[in-house]
Amino acid sequence: MNANASYSGFQTTQWTLVDDLRADAPERRRAAEERLCASYWPCVYSFYRASGHARDRAQDLAQAFFTTVVLHRELFLKADRSRGRLRSLLRTALRNFEIEQHRKDARSAASLTITESAINAEESILQSISGVEADDLFDRRWAMTIVAEARDLCEEHFRAKGKSAHWELFRNRVLDPATASTTPHALNEIHADYGFDTSKAAAAAVQTVKRRFAELLQELTADDPEIGALLRSQSA
Numbered sequence: 001m002n003a004n005a006s007y008s009g010f011q012t013t014q015w016t017l018v019d020d021l022r023a024d025a026p027e028r029r030r031a032a033e034e035r036l037c038a039s040y041w042p043c044v045y046s047f048y049r050a051s052g053h054a055r056d057r058a059q060d061l062a063q064a065f066f067t068t069v070v071l072h073r074e075l076f077l078k079a080d081r082s083r084g085r086l087r088s089l090l091r092t093a094l095r096n097f098e099i100e101q102h103r104k105d106a107r108s109a110a111s112l113t114i115t116e117s118a119i120n121a122e123e124s125i126l127q128s129i130s131g132v133e134a135d136d137l138f139d140r141r142w143a144m145t146i147v148a149e150a151r152d153l154c155e156e157h158f159r160a161k162g163k164s165a166h167w168e169l170f171r172n173r174v175l176d177p178a179t180a181s182t183t184p185h186a187l188n189e190i191h192a193d194y195g196f197d198t199s200k201a202a203a204a205a206v207q208t209v210k211r212r213f214a215e216l217l218q219e220l221t222a223d224d225p226e227i228g229a230l231l232r233s234q235s236a
Helices: 014-020 026-050 055-072 086-100 116-127 134-160 164-180 187-194 199-220 225-235
Strands: none
Touching: 014 026, 014 086, 026 055, 026 086, 026 116, 026 134, 055 086, 055 116, 086 134, 134 164, 134 199, 134 225, 164 187, 164 199, 187 199, 199 225
């Protein structure tokens, strides 16, 4: 599979995808496997970079990890929600695989293909996060993945309802300024650009999208309260 692949209709929780790995239908199992790999590869790559590996070595380790441990050894099928979080299982496996590969060539024909453009994008993200231990960086990168999934689901929700203006205003007013650390435009200056008669109506639209975005974040972190707490602390 391609690490740049995009998916619509995200699953609500990672455990739902783990359950789908045991489904009778091969296409359902394959879709769940691809979704899990696509969700976790940035965390795995970031983990190896923060562990001191050069960019190419981290890419090799990440691809080999997914091929050998996740796919061939069926790591996700060993997950048991009663015994702990999926994220913890993955982190432990990462450490063990790093030791296993210490004197071996990690390059292999991986089923997960991490493209150069995906690595470039990941390196740009890592440049904004410095002085963080590998385990903490893994968690932070996973939190960012959750936010991205919530963003995509939220946009899909409002566009499907014919309320694209709600989403575009929210992105202009909330998301873009947060990402670029800039001051948002005043609603009384931009409300008409999005088809709202008054700034009050525009403010109500922004709050509607905010509520849906928060609901999606809560759903996506239902099985991982630590990440939910991390996201809340970052938005406080």
